[in-house]
Amino acid sequence: MAERTSVQAALSEQLLLAVVEQLKLPLLQIARRAELGDAKTLPEIQTTADAAVKLLDNYLFGARLALDGQYELELEPVSVASVLYDSGQQLDALAKLYGVELELSLGGKFGPVMAHRSGLQSALVSLGYAMIEALPAQETSKLRLQLAAHRCRYGVVAGLYADADQLTTEALRLGRRLHGQARQPLTSVSHTSGAGVFVADAILQAMHAQLTVSKHHHLKGLGTVLQPNLQTQLV
Amino acid sequence: MHILFIEPDRLLARTYRQALELAGHTVHVAATAQAAVQAADEQRPDVVILELQLVGHSGIEFLYEFRSYDDWQAVPVVVLSLVPPGEFAGSRQLLAEQLGVHNYLYKPHTSLAKLQRTINQYTPVA
Numbered sequence: 001m002a003e004r005t006s007v008q009a010a011l012s013e014q015l016l017l018a019v020v021e022q023l024k025l026p027l028l029q030i031a032r033r034a035e036l037g038d039a040k041t042l043p044e045i046q047t048t049a050d051a052a053v054k055l056l057d058n059y060l061f062g063a064r065l066a067l068d069g070q071y072e073l074e075l076e077p078v079s080v081a082s083v084l085y086d087s088g089q090q091l092d093a094l095a096k097l098y099g100v101e102l103e104l105s106l107g108g109k110f111g112p113v114m115a116h117r118s119g120l121q122s123a124l125v126s127l128g129y130a131m132i133e134a135l136p137a138q139e140t141s142k143l144r145l146q147l148a149a150h151r152c153r154y155g156v157v158a159g160l161y162a163d164a165d166q167l168t169t170e171a172l173r174l175g176r177r178l179h180g181q182a183r184q185p186l187t188s189v190s191h192t193s194g195a196g197v198f199v200a201d202a203i204l205q206a207m208h209a210q211l212t213v214s215k216h217h218h219l220k221g222l223g224t225v226l227q228p229n230l231q232t233q234l235v
Numbered sequence: 236m237h238i239l240f241i242e243p244d245r246l247l248a249r250t251y252r253q254a255l256e257l258a259g260h261t262v263h264v265a266a267t268a269q270a271a272v273q274a275a276d277e278q279r280p281d282v283v284i285l286e287l288q289l290v291g292h293s294g295i296e297f298l299y300e301f302r303s304y305d306d307w308q309a310v311p312v313v314v315l316s317l318v319p320p321g322e323f324a325g326s327r328q329l330l331a332e333q334l335g336v337h338n339y340l341y342k343p344h345t346s347l348a349k350l351q352r353t354i355n356q357y358t359p360v361a
Contacts, residue, residue: 024317024343025244032250035347048246098245137243137290139267166291183318184288191243191288 012063014180015198019059021183022195025133026052047093051129054090055196058122062202073119073206077112077229080120080158084147087124091132091147100132100143105161105216107150113158113226116207120158120226123200123211127160127222130196135162137191148216152225159223161216164189169213172222176201197222236359238262239280241271241297242315243289251284254347260354266290268297275301280310281359284350286342287316298334311357313338315345 026048033041033048065073088104095102124147135143146161166188178185179198186194200222201211209224216223238255242248243266252262263278265271268289275283283301287294294316301307312335320339323330330336338353 025247028317028343029244029246029250032247032254032347036250036254038253044246133244134290136245137266139265139270187293188291191286191290 015059015063015195015202017180018185018193018195018198019055021193022055023052025192026055044097047097051094054125055129055199058126058199058203059195061119061122062199062206065202065206072208073116073203075114075116075207077231078115078117078120078226080110080113080115080149080156080226081106083115083117083121083124084149084158087121087128088147090121090125091128094129095132095145098132098136098143100135100145102132103144103146105146105148107148107216110149110151110156110228112229113156114229115209115226119203119207120224123203123224124158124160126196126199126203127211128196130190130192130194130200131160131162131164131221133192134186134190134194135164138164138166138189140164146216146219146221148219148221148223150216152214155225155227157214157216157223157225159214159216159221161219161221161223164220167213167220167222172197172211172213236260236281236354236357237278238354239271239274239278239283240264241268241283241285241289241294242266243286251347251350254351255354258351268292268294268300271297272300275307275310282354282357283310283312284315284354285312287314287318295334298336302334308335311335311337313340313353315340315342315350317342 029048030045033045140163142163148161149156149158171188175186204211204224211222211224214223238260240262248264252264255262263274265274285294314336319341
């Protein structure tokens with residue numbers, strides 16, 4: 001029990017460091033934009049501030065899970081298409097600001113999957129913020145991000161996908177190892193602390209799910225495998 | 236003055252570019268070290284502003300590459316980074332003497348006005 005508590009505390013501290021480091025960026029964007037003193041930039045400042053607040057909210061969600069000892073989210077039948085759609089709504093303004101084209105791509109019709117609805121949405125939105133920021137920093141030719149779901153052997157994969165060849169299982173593994181110790185743990189894909197990725201990681205773990213590198217059509221991204229709700233399938 | 240601004244964050248890059256263009260400079264933005272080397276070759280900058288935290292090759296790697304060419308030995312480089320200068324306390328000599336970093340500005344403590352003042356210290360390459 002004591003060991004679990006210390007693991008949780010360490011996880012929470014690492015997340016805190018990553019989030020604090022990450023928050024410098026939107027605050028700087030706001031400060032410098034405001035210094036420019038152009039009234040036309042007010043909506044941009046608002047979008048940036050909103051994104052920062054949501055990241056904080058998601059971090060708090062993950063950190064509370066880590067700290068309060070529950071560390072498990074109750075699963076219920078959830079429509080994955082609906083979660084992806086709502087996540088897209090939350091990410092749309094920031095994507096536009098960064099010039100990233102955001103698309104919804106559903107590879108078929110899915111029945112309900114077992115997930116914690118707001119947990120899954122928080123994880124996808126956190127991931128989305130991280131990927132929206134990171135894509136232009138890679139000088140990729142096409143700034144396109146797909147919120148997507150498709151069937152796989154183990155269930156339904158939901159995640160975010162882009163033209164990002166550098167995003168590999170090895171890069172994610174190294175990132176997890178360096179998380180909390182390095183300023184830029186996902187060095188081949190992101191110039192930031194990648195807090196959104198690790199917040200998503202923490203939330204998904206509380207749903208007994210994992211964040212993995214996967215493919216959607218010819219795009220690469222980060223997603224999680226969700227189990228179909230077998231009860232509904234029987235009916 | 237022709238400025239090569241190496242900044243991975245698109246929103247910050249846009250703000251810096253606007254501010255410097257308003258002050259009469261020509262600004263070329265590059266997000267990665269690779270794009271920056273190419274831009275330096277094409278644009279012949281008078282000064283380079285550099286973030287050290289880049290995707291893939293770091294700002295330090297860019298500096299090694301940049302300084303390896305004779306043409307670019309004398310081009311002033313100003314580091315404008317999210318990495319606090321304290322983290323380079325033991326490597327100041329390397330940054331200043333070997334890699335030719337003229338100024339190290341910590342981004343959170345550097346207003347647009349301060350950046351302007353720093354850039355104005357340099358004169359365009361003839």
